[in-house]
Amino acid sequence: MQITVLIVPPFSTLCNAAFNLRREVFVWEQKVPEEEEHDSDDLTATHLVAIAEGEVVGTLRMLDKPEHIKIGRVAVRQAYRGNGIAKQMMIAAMDHARAKGRDRFYLTAQSDKLGFYERLGYVAFGPEFQDGGMPHYAMRTYEKDTAKLTS
Template sequence: MSTTLLIVPPFSDLCNAAFALRREVFVYEQKVPPEEENDADDLTATHFVAIRAGDVVGTLRLLDKPEHIKIGRVAVRQASRRQGIAKAMIHAAMEHARAAGRDRFYLTAQSDKLAFYEQLGFAAFGPEFQDGGMPHRAMRSYDRDTAQLID
């Protein structure tokens, strides 16, 4: 089944479907406090959605910070996991940022997802911390050709 990846404006119908998916994954499934799920960054973020068979099955957002691009709120509907959707979204989001001349990426990953992000060129740093009631680690991208962290 093919997946379509789109950039959608905040609070468009597709972005609202992405917000509903985030609530489904983070609030209902992972028990993140509802007040922590949406924030002011949603107004300025670049939102990506993955669509299969007419349904939003994945989403993430990019925040353009002076020091890096922050990848966040990566969510895939439970029935659509392990099908390459998150990987495709992250690759597309990073290519989008690179096309704008940005090559430093940062994210905070749930600790049980570190290996997934390591496969995508990220390395954990700093201590584990709690976010949304779950352990997380900060991660940043590294240059695969030189194996050097991009600071």
């Protein structure tokens, strides 16, 4: 399956399709309260979309914080899961940040997704916590840990 990963501006047509996908995955499928799904960070985030068969099938956002790049809102349409789309988006996001000289990454992962992020070089730290009604862990990594995994 041919996947194209693009960086898109907030509230562009493709970004709006990504917001709809996030609503589909997080609000409808995972029952995250809608008021928690979108926030003011969407205005300043760098948004990535994955396109397959002419439609947005994956998305994530990156927040440029002083101490790290925070990756979040990683979502793939249910029918397209298992095709490596999330991995392609994560690699593209990390490569984009590296090109800007950023090499520290942070995210919060749903507890059942820890293995996926660990394979990308992330390490969980701190206690498990609830976010959107689901258990999560904070995870981080640094360039020295991930360069060989994502290149």
